[in-house]
Amino acid sequence: MTTVKFLNKQFNGPLVLASGVLGVNASSWGNVNKHGAGGITIKSCSLQPREGHPNPTMTGTKHYFINAVGLSNPGVEEVVKEVEVFRKTNKTPLIGSVFAGCVEDFGKCAKALAESAVDFIEIDISCPNVKHEFGEPYAFSPDATKKITAEVRKQVKKPIIIKLSADAPDIVAVGKAAEKAGADALCAINTMSGMAINAEMAAPVLSNVQGGVSGPAIKPMALKAVWDLYENVKIPIIGTGGVTYGVDAIEMLMAGASLVGVGSAVYFRKIDAFKLINEEIEDFMKKNNYKTIKSMIGAAHK
Amino acid sequence: MSEIKVYKIRKVKDETPFMKTFTFVGDLGAKPGQFVMVWIPGVDQKPFGISRQTKNEFDVSVLVRGKFTKAMFKLEAGDKCGISGPFGTSFSLVKNKKVAVVGGGCGMAPLGFLIDELKKNKCKVTIYNGARSIDNVMFVNRFKDSQFCTGDATLGHEGYATDLLEGQIGKLNPVMVYSCGPEMMMQVVCEICSENKVPCEVSMERYMKCGFGVCGQCVMDPLGIRMCTEGPVISCELTKKLAEFGNYYRDKSGKKVNF
Numbered sequence A: 001m002t003t004v005k006f007l008n009k010q011f012n013g014p015l016v017l018a019s020g021v022l023g024v025n026a027s028s029w030g031n032v033n034k035h036g037a038g039g040i041t042i043k044s045c046s047l048q049p050r051e052g053h054p055n056p057t058m059t060g061t062k063h064y065f066i067n068a069v070g071l072s073n074p075g076v077e078e079v080v081k082e083v084e085v086f087r088k089t090n091k092t093p094l095i096g097s098v099f100a101g102c103v104e105d106f107g108k109c110a111k112a113l114a115e116s117a118v119d120f121i122e123i124d125i126s127c128p129n130v131k132h133e134f135g136e137p138y139a140f141s142p143d144a145t146k147k148i149t150a151e152v153r154k155q156v157k158k159p160i161i162i163k164l165s166a167d168a169p170d171i172v173a174v175g176k177a178a179e180k181a182g183a184d185a186l187c188a189i190n191t192m193s194g195m196a197i198n199a200e201m202a203a204p205v206l207s208n209v210q211g212g213v214s215g216p217a218i219k220p221m222a223l224k225a226v227w228d229l230y231e232n233v234k235i236p237i238i239g240t241g242g243v244t245y246g247v248d249a250i251e252m253l254m255a256g257a258s259l260v261g262v263g264s265a266v267y268f269r270k271i272d273a274f275k276l277i278n279e280e281i282e283d284f285m286k287k288n289n290y291k292t293i294k295s296m297i298g299a300a301h302k
Numbered sequence B: 001m002s003e004i005k006v007y008k009i010r011k012v013k014d015e016t017p018f019m020k021t022f023t024f025v026g027d028l029g030a031k032p033g034q035f036v037m038v039w040i041p042g043v044d045q046k047p048f049g050i051s052r053q054t055k056n057e058f059d060v061s062v063l064v065r066g067k068f069t070k071a072m073f074k075l076e077a078g079d080k081c082g083i084s085g086p087f088g089t090s091f092s093l094v095k096n097k098k099v100a101v102v103g104g105g106c107g108m109a110p111l112g113f114l115i116d117e118l119k120k121n122k123c124k125v126t127i128y129n130g131a132r133s134i135d136n137v138m139f140v141n142r143f144k145d146s147q148f149c150t151g152d153a154t155l156g157h158e159g160y161a162t163d164l165l166e167g168q169i170g171k172l173n174p175v176m177v178y179s180c181g182p183e184m185m186m187q188v189v190c191e192i193c194s195e196n197k198v199p200c201e202v203s204m205e206r207y208m209k210c211g212f213g214v215c216g217q218c219v220m221d222p223l224g225i226r227m228c229t230e231g232p233v234i235s236c237e238l239t240k241k242l243a244e245f246g247n248y249y250r251d252k253s254g255k256k257v258n259f
């Protein structure tokens, strides 16, 4: 696969593992990398360990995937140890993802993770699944986003990426607020709020009732978010949401993404998803005479 | 792939004071060693091996441990559960051969289904069924041809099932040994089989969230393979490449816990 440069770092191909899928520890990051991901986003971590919600925490159909894991993670201290293990044998770009319940903790957690050998810090302000704990996602509000970004910027020298939500009333305003407050890049989009019901049981499937929808069903919203952001901010975008086949990744690049996040495709196409999507991208490029990934970024904006 | 189907319980059988077998109505189409996720709305959803399967029924055999299994023990014939699966790898079946099966406690559950299939394949199956005490021995009546062992001598030999395997494996000369139970026991089974150059398969237990290969919760170090997908049944050869085998596992948050 052709290499891709993102914020001065070389990625082996445009695909990065999205946060929360398979991204729990060093051995899993290595395995996903071996299967074709050019970069790895670590599952979001917090200052303290969290067990997450009871099961069912996720389910899928042909059209969508939905989860409410509840941000389970072993805590930033353990994640830092996993990063050290990973770095002993692997140089693949790592995006460390953090979330917190208040502005100050975002700064603390980001600082702790940035001290490890991760290359970027992603700030998950957009998880829809912990509303009863944290209230509305910060990513709904340009003002909250500005405050969190500014605080993390103060604490962290490494490039920071703000992860946005297409459930926000105005994602462009939020993206601009992040850019102005010092973000180096954006990631769009996180999962979108939804739910699943099992008719025979007459019950919600997810123990949390509400969950985050991902997979093919959210691709149009993800494309629109990336498109609008590309027209309104200067910083690069990781386009994420519903990328399952090579052509989805191409569309995401053409909407304006510099890298493409892949999560739920692991459900729809197994762990080989990365390798398959990479092959399909290369096929498309050959057939349509694109020499570089870069030449496709934003290509649909005429 | 992960769709939950609803199955009705046909009967519930007490195996021991701590273990029950639930028979569900329906054709699951599982292979021995595979597992399902059992969902009780409002409680939780947890992984269980298939302990018996026919064309129109299947069993799961459950040891009572915490919140979910306690809720399950309250279910009766006629109640329904949401079930997804079958998931994961299965035991390699052989035909017309001598084989041995080593079960520890509720580890006998998936081995019950396996033993049925091996016997259908005209294998001569030597069964070692061990547990701490008689109340933890599963399938005492289902497999009367087992060699039972208990730590406290309440049933069969006093000691470990692995002691019997070690003493008999040379003479028995099985083409394959299958095992499921506490990890320390399976580790010893693997050692005995390696020394005697007998292939061996074990069924691993790691904390599982999704059960179908997406969350990564059940991966083992350092290969990062998922026990719900590349497992739970793995070869003894593969366990040697998994440094965490017999050493540690990860809890619900993902934190390492030593055995």
Ligand SMILES: Cc1cc2nc3c(=O)[nH]c(=O)nc-3n(C[C@H](O)[C@H](O)[C@H](O)COP(=O)(O)OP(=O)(O)OC[C@H]3O[C@@H](n4cnc5c(N)ncnc54)[C@H](O)[C@@H]3O)c2cc1C
Binding pocket: B035, B044, B045, B046, B047, B048, B049, B050, B060, B061, B062, B063, B064, B065, B066, B067, B068, B069, B070, B106, B109, B110, B204, B205, B206, B207, B208, B209, B232
């Ligand atoms: C592939 C597989 C097959 C299994 N087959 C059987 C079986 O046939 N019969 C049987 O009795 N038990 C089986 N188990 C174990 C069973 O899943 C746990 O006993 C059950 O989840 C306990 O839930 P609880 O709420 O009652 O207990 P809890 O109090 O929640 O937990 C008690 C202990 O059970 C284990 N456990 C809990 N949740 C999980 C989970 N999601 N994944 C893995 N382990 C967990 C942990 O070791 C924990 O310490 C199997 C586990 C796996 C991974």
Ligand SMILES: Cc1cc2nc3c(=O)[nH]c(=O)nc-3n(C[C@H](O)[C@H](O)[C@H](O)COP(=O)(O)O)c2cc1C
Binding pocket: A018, A019, A020, A021, A043, A044, A058, A065, A066, A067, A069, A071, A097, A124, A127, A163, A189, A190, A191, A213, A214, A215, A216, A218, A240, A241, A242, A243, A261, A262, A263, A264, A265, B214, B215
């Ligand atoms: C099971 C699961 C867990 C997730 N956990 C996180 C998380 O911890 N942090 C985060 O920023 N995004 C999380 N996400 C969102 C993904 O990173 C991604 O933004 C979203 O799923 C859309 O991409 P996809 O359609 O390729 O899955 C999770 C998604 C799934 C399916």
